[in-house]
Structure formats: structure tokens, C-alpha cells
Amino acid sequence: MNPKYLVSIIKASVHARELWSLSFGFPTETITEGEVKVVVPKLAAYVKEVWEYAPSKAPVFYNPTMELNRDLAVLALQVYQKMLEREVSVCEPLTGCGLRGVRFAVEVEGVGRVSVNDINPKAAKLATFNAALNRVEDRVAVANEDANLFLSRYAAPRKRFNYVDVDPFGSPVPYLDAALRALRSGGLLALTATDMAPLCGVHPRACLRKYGGHPLRTEYCHELAVRLLVGCLAMMAAKHEIGVEVLFSHSVDHYVRAYATVKYGARVADKSVQQMGYILHCFSCFHRETSLGIISPLKHVCPECKAKLSVAGPLWLGKIADKNFCSLMEREAEGRSLRQEKRLLKMISLVQNEAEAPITYYTVDKICDKLNLPIPALKKVINKVRREGFQAAPTHFNSRGFKTDAQASVVREILTKLTA
Numbered sequence: 001m002n003p004k005y006l007v008s009i010i011k012a013s014v015h016a017r018e019l020w021s022l023s024f025g026f027p028t029e030t031i032t033e034g035e036v037k038v039v040v041p042k043l044a045a046y047v048k049e050v051w052e053y054a055p056s057k058a059p060v061f062y063n064p065t066m067e068l069n070r071d072l073a074v075l076a077l078q079v080y081q082k083m084l085e086r087e088v089s090v091c092e093p094l095t096g097c098g099l100r101g102v103r104f105a106v107e108v109e110g111v112g113r114v115s116v117n118d119i120n121p122k123a124a125k126l127a128t129f130n131a132a133l134n135r136v137e138d139r140v141a142v143a144n145e146d147a148n149l150f151l152s153r154y155a156a157p158r159k160r161f162n163y164v165d166v167d168p169f170g171s172p173v174p175y176l177d178a179a180l181r182a183l184r185s186g187g188l189l190a191l192t193a194t195d196m197a198p199l200c201g202v203h204p205r206a207c208l209r210k211y212g213g214h215p216l217r218t219e220y221c222h223e224l225a226v227r228l229l230v231g232c233l234a235m236m237a238a239k240h241e242i243g244v245e246v247l248f249s250h251s252v253d254h255y256v257r258a259y260a261t262v263k264y265g266a267r268v269a270d271k272s273v274q275q276m277g278y279i280l281h282c283f284s285c286f287h288r289e290t291s292l293g294i295i296s297p298l299k300h301v302c303p304e305c306k307a308k309l310s311v312a313g314p315l316w317l318g319k320i321a322d323k324n325f326c327s328l329m330e331r332e333a334e335g336r337s338l339r340q341e342k343r344l345l346k347m348i349s350l351v352q353n354e355a356e357a358p359i360t361y362y363t364v365d366k367i368c369d370k371l372n373l374p375i376p377a378l379k380k381v382i383n384k385v386r387r388e389g390f391q392a393a394p395t396h397f398n399s400r401g402f403k404t405d406a407q408a409s410v411v412r413e414i415l416t417k418l419t420a
């Protein structure tokens with residue numbers, strides 16, 4: 001049935017909810033998120049036990065806990081559009097119920113064509129309906145095919161998008177190549193990775209296979225996850241003579257996310273490759289250091305305690321956020337009355353503060369645990385480290401973590417003194 005026609009019938013009906021469920025063939029409900037109202041599967045109907053994960057049991061994917069992810073995407077896209085100062089074309093190749101794509105069309109000024117796609121025909125049908133429900137059916141085009149096939153249709157120079165948002169189940173790597181080819185030079189690519197077990201070192205071989213880098217189960221594994229993801233992107237982009245620059249990234253709940261601009265050119269691609277390297281970590285004394293360059297003579301002995309060093313990488317050692325982009329995102333959040341505004345603003349502000357801080361972070365609990373010390377307040381530790389003449393900043397990666405240029409022995413000493 002024509003979605004426009006369906007919407008008008010539904011709006012006229014007093015039994016709207018029942019009618020919608022009938023029309024899709026599964027239980028649905030209407031929710032609001034940001035400035036849109038969409039029909040989604042009624043998740044409560046798909047879980048029998050409390051521990052069951054409803055989004056993947058429903059006939060169409062919808063995950064309410066990813067609202068913050070979508071809010072940040074709206075802000076990032078708006079900032080990027082304002083930077084470009086022209087209409088932007090947007091692509092979401094794995095859209096589920098269409099919520100993210102519809103939000104871009106409704107909430108982001110200067111968005112022109114929005115092309116969304118999902119391999120699941122029920123998802124494509126729901127996304128078509130949701131576009132019509134929000135009166136953006138003339139700008140939101142819905143397709144129903146494999147994401148790589150779909151993205152490849154836009155690989156020719158004049159067909160490419162300004163923004164591609166890859167938000168899959170698990171790893172975005174299978175879609176990276178096609179997403180890069182579907183982006184214009186200067187375009188923005190957003191990537192979500194939810195496969196935290198490989199990225200955080202629980203399944204290191206899977207990480208090496210997928211991301212081309214070795215992870216480590218350290219206290220700062222979430223930062224390593226972002227750097228492994230961006231590293232994989234940079235190396236994949238380099239094959240196409242594309243360089244990348246990260247504007248924003250974050251880790252929250254069960255996933256990591258990165259926003260990077262891509263630019264064509266052998267020199268910018270070389271510059272990206274030059275930002276690849278390794279992180280060397282000592283599990284015995286918390287020492288860590290970086291080693292720039294993919295082909296680099298790696299040290300094997302900890303300079304602080306002489307224990308064997310472990311290696312993460314190759315991964316991205318460049319910047320994983322841009323201060324200015326963060327502050328523009330903060331400003332863009334004003335007046336939008338997003339449901340998770342407080343949490344979102346806190347996260348952007350932390351990401352901004354740590355944008356130029358040293359790579360990796362220490363967690364107070366982990367060190368105190370190893371040294372058998374009582375755990376002091378993070379603020380106290382940060383102040384003390386600063387008073388000793390070092391940089392120190394909290395990190396959004398871990399509420400008990402801080403970034404500093406002080407070496408591990410200094411951090412251990414400060415914590416010991418502080419808790420004496």
C-alpha cells in the first residue's frame with residue numbers, strides 16, 4: 001500500500017495502534033525520539049525473560065538504548081553541514097526502522113537527499129512508512145538490498161554522498177571499503193562498532209582478522225578500541241589514496257563510535273599512514289609508551305621495571321577528536337531539548353578536554369588494587385598530579401580514569417603518598 005495513503009488512514013483511525021500492527025504483520029508501537037515520531041516493533045512482545053535482548057529478536061531492528069548515539073550523530077552532521085555551508089547528501093546503508101535517517105531529514109538543517117537501506121524487507125517497509133509519517137518521504141529514499149551493493153551504486157564521482165553513517169550489528173569493517181568509495185572528497189564518515197570482545201582483547205585473533213591490529217586487555221582498552229577502528233579505516237582509505245582526519249569519537253555502553261573526514265590525495269593518505277603505530281604496555285608496573293610507524297623497531301623490555309612489554313597495534317596514534325568540532329557540537333545541542341542532554345553534554349565536554357591529552361589513561365582503581373591502597377577520589381588525584389607539575393585530565397572512557405604525561409612510577413608514587 002502507498003505509505004502516504006496508509007498514514008492518512010491511520011491518522012483518521014481511533015484504533016491506530018491496532019491498525020499499524022495489522023498492516024506490518026507484527027506488534028508495533030509509536031515512540032518519539034528527538035523531533036520525530038516513528039513506528040517501531042513493540043519490543044516487550046519479543047522478550048520472554050528479562051535477560052533477553054529484545055532488539056535482535058524483533059522482526060525489524062530497533063534499539064532504544066542507542067538514542068544517545070543517534071543524538072550525537074544529529075549534532076555532528078549539523079556541525080559538519082554548517083562547516084560546508086551547503087546542502088548535504090546523506091546515506092544510511094543499514095537503517096533498521098529508519099529512525100536515524102528520518103531524524104537526519106527532520107532535525108538537521110541543510111540536509112537534502114537522504115538514502116537509507118536495509119536488507120530486511122520488513123525494515124525497508126517500516127522505514128518507508130516512518131519517512132511518510134514524518135512528512136519527509138520526498139527526501140528520504142528507501143532501498144532494500146545488501147549494504148555493499150547499495151553503497152557501490154553511489155561510487156561514481158557525481159553520485160557520492162557528503163555523509164555516510166555505518167551503524168551495523170557488530171563490526172563496520174565489512175562495509176568500510178564500499179562506504180569509502182561512496183563518499184565525496186571532504187565527506188564525513190561515521191562508524192559504530194559494537195564488537196567490543198575482539199576490540200577489547202577478549203578475542204584477539206578476531207580483532208587481528210577484522211581490524212588488522214592486535215588489541216590488549218588493559219584498563220584503557222576502550223581507547224585502544226577506538227584507535228584500532230580508526231587504524232583500520234586509515235589503512236583501508238590509504239589503499240584508495242584517501243587520507244582521514246578524526247573529528248569526534250567516543251566510547252559508551254557497549255560500543256565505540258568514530259567520525260572522520262576523508263580526503264582524496266596520495267599525500268594526505270601518506271600522512272594518515274604515518275600516524276599509525278603501536279602502544280607498548282607493561283602489565284607489571286603500568287608503564288606504557290607509543291612507537292610511531294608501522295615498520296618500527298619495537299622495544300621488548302619495560303624501561304621502568306625490566307618486565308616484558310606487551311604490544312597493541314598497529315593502530316591509530318593520531319588525534320581521535322577535534323577540540324573545535326566538539327565545542328561546535330556542544331553549541332548545536334543548545335535549544336534542542338534532547339532527552340539525554342545532560343549525559344550528552346558531559347560526554348562532549350570530556351571528549352573536548354581530552355582531545356589533546358596524552359594517549360592512554362590510568363584508572364585509579366586498578367593501580368590501588370594492585371598496590372593494595374584505599375581508593376581516593378579521582379578529583380583529588382588529578383589535582384595532586386597537576387600540583388606535581390604534570391598534565392592531568394579526566395577521560396570520558398572511564399569515570400575512574402585520567403590522562404597524564406606523568407610516567408607510571410610517578411603516578412604510583414602520587415597515589416601511594418595521597419593514601420598514606
Ligand SMILES: C[S@@+](CC[C@H](N)C(=O)[O-])C[C@H]1O[C@@H](n2cnc3c(N)ncnc32)[C@H](O)[C@@H]1O
Nearest residue numbers: 061094095096100118119120146147167168169
Ligand atoms: C544495528 S541495526 C541498524 C540500526 C539503525 N542504524 C539505527 O540507528 O536504529 C543493523 C541493521 O542492518 C541490517 N543489515 C544486516 N546485514 C545487512 C546487509 N548485508 N545489508 C543491509 N542491511 C543489513 C539489519 O537488518 C539491521 O536492521
Ligand SMILES: [Zn+2]
Nearest residue numbers: 282285302305
Ligand atoms: Zn614495567
